[in-house]
Amino acid sequence: MVQMPAVFLGHGTPMNALDHNRYTEAWRAFGEAVPRPRAILAISAHWYINATAVTAMSQPKTIHDFYGFPDPLFAVQYPAPGDPELAAEIADLVKPVWVGQDHDSWGIDHGTWSVLVHAFPAADIPVVQLSINAAEDFGYHLDLGRRLASLRERGVLVIASGNVVHNLRRIAWDNPDGGYSWAVRFDEAMTEIMTTTPATLTSVASHDDYALAVPTPDHFIPLLYLAGLADAADERAEVLVHGYAMGSLSMTCFTLGFRQSLRFDDTGPPAPSLPEDLPADETNL
Numbered sequence: 659m660v661q662m663p664a665v666f667l668g669h670g671t672p673m674n675a676l677d678h679n680r681y682t683e684a685w686r687a688f689g690e691a692v693p694r695p696r697a698i699l700a701i702s703a704h705w706y707i708n709a710t711a712v713t714a715m716s717q718p719k720t721i722h723d724f725y726g727f728p729d730p731l732f733a734v735q736y737p738a739p740g741d742p743e744l745a746a747e748i749a750d751l752v753k754p755v756w757v758g759q760d761h762d763s764w765g766i767d768h769g770t771w772s773v774l775v776h777a778f779p780a781a782d783i784p785v786v787q788l789s790i791n792a793a794e795d796f797g798y799h800l801d802l803g804r805r806l807a808s809l810r811e812r813g814v815l816v817i818a819s820g821n822v823v824h825n826l827r828r829i830a831w832d833n834p835d836g837g838y839s840w841a842v843r844f845d846e847a848m849t850e851i852m853t854t855t856p857a858t859l860t861s862v863a864s865h866d867d868y869a870l871a872v873p874t875p876d877h878f879i880p881l882l883y884l885a886g887l888a889d890a891a892d893e894r895a896e897v898l899v900h901g902y903a904m905g906s907l908s909m910t911c912f913t914l915g916f917r918q919s920l921r922f923d924d925t926g927p928p929a930p931s932l933p934e935d936l937p938a939d940e941t942n943l
Contacts (some may be wrong), residue, residue: 661915675772682898689777696813697784702769702878703820711758714745719765736771741784752805803886818880823908830905837902844871852895856885
């Protein structure tokens with residue numbers, strides 16, 4: 659079986675699900691270029707709980723886990739099947755790390771479906787989500803990424819979805835396509851790590867701009883899974899597309915083991931802004 663690539667997608671606002679811009683175009687082109695996966699394992703910033711679990715239902719529900727957005731966004735459905743056998747396979751693969759089997763509480767949240775509606779719009783590939791254990795440190799998540807590495811040899815596409823820089827309290831409404839200087843510095847530093855020494859990503863808290871760029875770790879942690887996969891395979895990540903939204907969000911995306919020459923510059927349409935008068939820190943963006 660062909661080894662699957664892996665990817666970290668900076669998902670930004672849920673409005674990307676309805677939009678067409680240079681980031682969604684990169685997601686679409688990536689999905690069209692990769693070999694058809696047996697299944698997708700998604701690690702989304704929005705399933706952030708005090709346990710490590712995988713969705714193990716045969717038909718996961720589409721979760722609209724945000725507030726204040728237009729009705730068409732709440733109407734989006736992503737009816738991909740689940741894969742209970744893969745969920746059990748993951749739990750066995752990463753032992754002695756414990757992974758619970760979630761049969762009914764979660765599903766496919768917007769961190770996953772907002773990118774999959776572009777990358778795999780037919781929704782015909784099984785999707786399993788892995789939770790982010792909020793009780794564990796960065797080293798745990800990097801190591802768990804390493805433990806998942808053999809899934810790539812089994813036809814599973816690992817998609818990590820978050821944002822390298824994610825600070826909703828610093829949203830700049832007047833800068834829809836740019837980044838604060840601290841956001842740019844941090845994003846560039848993480849890009850240097852991911853493309854040279856991904857295993858050192860666990861030392862990120864020592865960066866001078868960490869507190870502003872990562873005020874909460876939920877959106878950053880998915881990147882650690884790609885770093886773990888890279889370390890296990892002795893590979894380096896490559897940038898698929900990069901850029902910023904509203905000052906304090908990085909939209910940078912990284913691929914691993916992707917043998918295509920897709921690269922997207924900063925001349926295309928930007929990511930969408932949030933709806934007007936919507937307090938960003940009350941959206942669950």
